Amino acid sequence: MDELERLATEVRRAETVVAFTGAGISAPSGVPTFRGDDGVWKKFDEGQFTYGRFQADPEGFWADRVELQREMFDEEYEPNAAHEALAAMGHDGDLEAILTQNTDGLHDDAAAATRKDDDAAAATREDDDAAAATRKDDLGDDGTETPILELHGNSQRVRCTDCGKRQNGDPIFERAADGELPPTCDCGGVFKPDTVLFGEQLPGAVIQRARSLACKSDVFLAVGSSLVVEPAASLPRLAASTGATVGIVNLESTPCDDVADAVVRENVTTVLPRLRDHLE
Ligand code: APR
Structure with a gap:
């Protein structure tokens, strides 16, 4: 079994899966990263x-x-296959929350596109009740959509x-x-x-919520981040210390690889759709 299959098995078993993303998830959409060669x-x-x-x-x-x-x-910029895979996982109830350091709004765009596809499919069936029911499927247990926490705000x-x-x-x-x-x-x-600028505090409520989601998670997936800036640097460790399976998907090694149960060094646009396929 390869790393991705092991991760998929853990995600399938898990009650609470939290995704944490960085610039690497938006790089295939053309958004520059911060620390790469063209960063x-x-x-x-x-x-x-x-x-x-x-x-x-x-x-x-x-x-x-x-x-x-x-x-x-x-x-x-348009969301890519990796944003779409996470949006689909959220829609299917496989994801508790998306925490992102990105300020590009592409996770929201992907979630909106998923909802639109649902509404269009229901409209094609000319069945208003179906549209309403499908729309309801987007909602989590507490009646809200999969939360997307923009830790660094929105550009x-x-x-x-x-x-x-x-x-x-x-x-x-x-x-x-x-x-x-x-x-x-x-x-x-x-x-x-x-x-959030360098030297500026992250809003307390946001960081608190991110920490508590990391602690609550059974699987914590860090995707496309160098994991060197706080709180990125400590959230995977926090999740691991409270018993979560930590998966890291990133082209390069990160300082948190030592706490990861699975490290997948491949393109996010290959890995996340494959992960989602494993869940179906
Ligand atoms: N697939 C997988 N990983 C990728 C891909 C890809 N297609 N493209 C790039 N990466 C990886 C790179 O290898 C790199 O390790 O994404 C990571 C991006 O790291 P950074 O550029 O450091 O971005 P990030 O971790 O999001 O930066 C955190 O730093 O400057 C601040 O506020 C800024 O939110 C940002 C924070």
């Missing part, structure tokens, strides 16, 4: 995007952030640092690109990208 941190300095810099020099921060946005999000949104209002970032990034540095809210407050 974002080869072109930019992490120090340009610290919370301290945002506070001390919001104008310079935003000028650099516009460049980063261009580098990372200048094109429309497509901004948040006002005064009134806290969140909104679509596109027009704000455009205003910044046109020279409004830093862009400000109607209330006069400075907008901040709705992502």
Whole structure:
């Protein structure tokens, strides 16, 4: 039995499976990773995007952030087969939650596409009850959809640092690109990208929820992350210490490989669809 089959067996047996993803899951969609050869941190300095810099020099921060946005999000990305496989696992009740460090929103897009496929299939049958029933299948035991926790926030949104209002970032990034540095809210407050910057605390409730999901998991799947940044570096260890089977899917070795029960060093777009096929 290979590593993937062993992992699939554990997933089948498990009551609670939690997926934890990083930039490697979005790389096949064209989104740059952070630490690869073409990684974002080869072109930019992490120090340009610290919370301290945002506070001390919001104008310079935003000028650099516009460049980063261009580098990372200048094109429309689509979810790939790996996002789709996780969305399908969530839909089928095989996944308790997706925790992601990614800020690209592609897990949400994949979940939305899965729902749309369901609705379209039901509509084809011209059966409204079926549409309603299928829609209901998306919901977990507690009546909610498979939660997607964006630990590092979302790059497509901004948040006002005064009134806290969140909104679509596109027009704000455009205003910044046109020279409004830093862009400000109607209330006069400075907008901040709705992502967690280096040196900024992750929201307490989010990190707490991520930890408790890691502790609760029977299988913890770390996918496409170098696992060097906190909390990524400690969540697989936490899951392992509370008895979870840890699976790591990543092209390169990671500092958490020593706690993993299965390490699969292959492309996420090959591995996750195969994992899902094993569950059917
Ligand atoms: N299949 C499997 N693994 C892949 C693939 C792929 N197709 N493409 C890349 N990878 C792996 C790389 O080998 C690498 O180890 O994905 C990993 C991506 O690592 P990072 O670039 O470090 O990304 P991530 O772990 O998500 O970074 C964490 O660091 O800078 C911060 O806030 C940023 O959220 C980010 C955090």
